[in-house]
Amino acid sequence: MDHQAVSAGAGDDSRAPRRTAEHEADDVGRADEANAGGADSDEICGICLDVYDNPVQLPCGHSFCSACLDGWHQKSKYDVHQPRNCPMCRHRAKPSREIISKLIALTDIVSAYRKAGHEGLEAARMEQADFLGSLLKTGYTSEEIDDMVDEYHNSNIELPYAIWKASHSNDAQTVLDWLGSPVDEGKLASSVMGATILHTTALRGHKELASLLLQYGAAVDVYDYLGLPPILQALHESRGLLNETVTLLYEWGASLEHHVPGEAGAKLDINLKSLPMFHNEFVKRRCEIVNLNHRKDLIGQTCTVEKYIARKDRYKVTTEHARETFLVGRDNLSRRDRTPDDRYYVTFEGGEYRRHAFASNEACREFVRSLRSGQE
Missing domain, CATH: 3.30.40.10 (Zinc/RING finger domain, C3HC4 (zinc finger))
Incomplete structure (x- = not known):
């Protein structure tokens, strides 16, 4: 070699x-x-x-x-x-799993549109034929493509329609019963048309259910067959507004990166440029306060960065626990994405969501440890 x-x-x-x-x-x-x-x-x-x-x-x-x-x-x-x-x-x-996933998704869409007599059938059929034609032009045979589709199906846990429907309607109990206790990581990563449970939950704006999924380890930057992560699905639903679901995903470290090719991707980039966080690495992010020598009591505390004030070259931040607002410089911030073990924890009990808030991140971690030990 x-x-x-x-x-x-x-x-x-x-x-x-x-x-x-x-x-x-x-x-x-x-x-x-x-x-x-x-x-x-x-x-x-x-x-x-x-x-x-x-x-x-x-x-x-x-x-x-x-x-x-x-x-x-x-x-x-x-x-x-x-x-x-x-x-x-x-x-x-071989083509990527994402490419094979998209081919399967386009084929499923054509099949569904044909059964329903959908007016978009011809456009969907043309898109699927163009996509398949592109694979054939690279030298793959129809038999090879069929084998790759079968291989994808055999190695991927498909999200059942009943669970997709439950996440769509915010039916947390059905989703949690299916995921199991402890949560089955394979099911958590399952998808249909490349879209995971978190995609659907974000698209519908179900913030609390999204919190549960993220606490259980759902990937925040997974992409559907269109090349969209959950946060961009949430932004689509909110028509570009920074609602609670968008903010939640961003606090968990979601990226605004997408993989939508061509003209559609270029248009999406234009829309994203209107968002304040698109232009600054810290705005709307969750951060830890560091190197603040004149307020050593604040060092180590977590905060949300509200905005950047260019004329002062300072960031306006609000601490999570004390809700104190003040200005700091860039050197006083260190990005700290949310984890299941800090500030608050969401549970689903007796058919209702419960948000457990804590005076410190340490208290939250102790609660989570106790909760997990009781599930083992």
């Missing part, structure tokens, strides 16, 4: 990052360090030139770190028109 650095004409299936003499020297050093530790040359990733971390083997036989390969194939992960090849030999690689 040839482990030379991938040529500069090949990044993300078409071109690689520019490499300097300093990079080359560093690569040699890392490769020498790896070999000095007993690593065989066949254990070196051809992208980062370091020992494999969670290696993935392509059909051609070449292997790479999972994260390296995912970054290399980033453009082709959601865009069927982007080539997807081996970084070393250029051999065709």
Whole structure:
């Protein structure tokens, strides 16, 4: 296996990052360090030139770190028109799971529209045919595509319609009964058309149910077949307003990044630019106060960043527990996304949501530990 650095004409299936003499020297050093530790040359990733971390083997036989390969194939992960090849030999690689998920979703939409006599059937059929045609043009046969669809179905837990409907209508009891106790992580990640339970919950604006799902470990930045994360579904429902569901997802670290290709993606970017948090890394984020020497009592406290005041180069923040509002500089903030163990915890008891608020994050963590020990 040839482990030379991938040529500069090949990044993300078409071109690689520019490499300097300093990079080359560093690569040699890392490769020498790896070999000095007993690593065989066949254990070196051809992208980062370091020992494999969670290696993935392509059909051609070449292997790479999972994260390296995912970054290399980033453009082709959601865009069927982007080539997807081996970084070393250029051999065709399999489409991403996201691409296969979208093909399945488009096929299901055509089938549903046909049964219902929906007026959008012809447009849906054309989109599905164009998508399938793009896969065929890259060299895959119909049989290979059918096999990849079957492989996806066999490895993916599909979100049952009854549970999708329950999350759509804020039926928390049905959702929780299905997830089980302790929660089945596979079910939590299940999807239909790429959309998870959190997607549906966010789209409908069910804040408390969304809180439950996030506490149980639901991924906040998972993407549906359109390339949208839950927070953008919530923004769509709120027509761009920063409602409680949008704010909740953002506090949990949601990104505004999307993977909607083409003209639709460009229009979405224009709409996102109207949001205050699009232009600043801290606005509307949850942060920890640091380095505030004139108020050492506030150091370590968590706050929400309300806005950035440009003329003063300061951020207006409000602490979570004492609800004290004041101005701080950028160096006084450290992003701290919400976890299940701080500030408050939401439960569903006797058919009702209960929000348990605490005077400190430590008190919240103790409550959660007690709750979890009782479920084991």
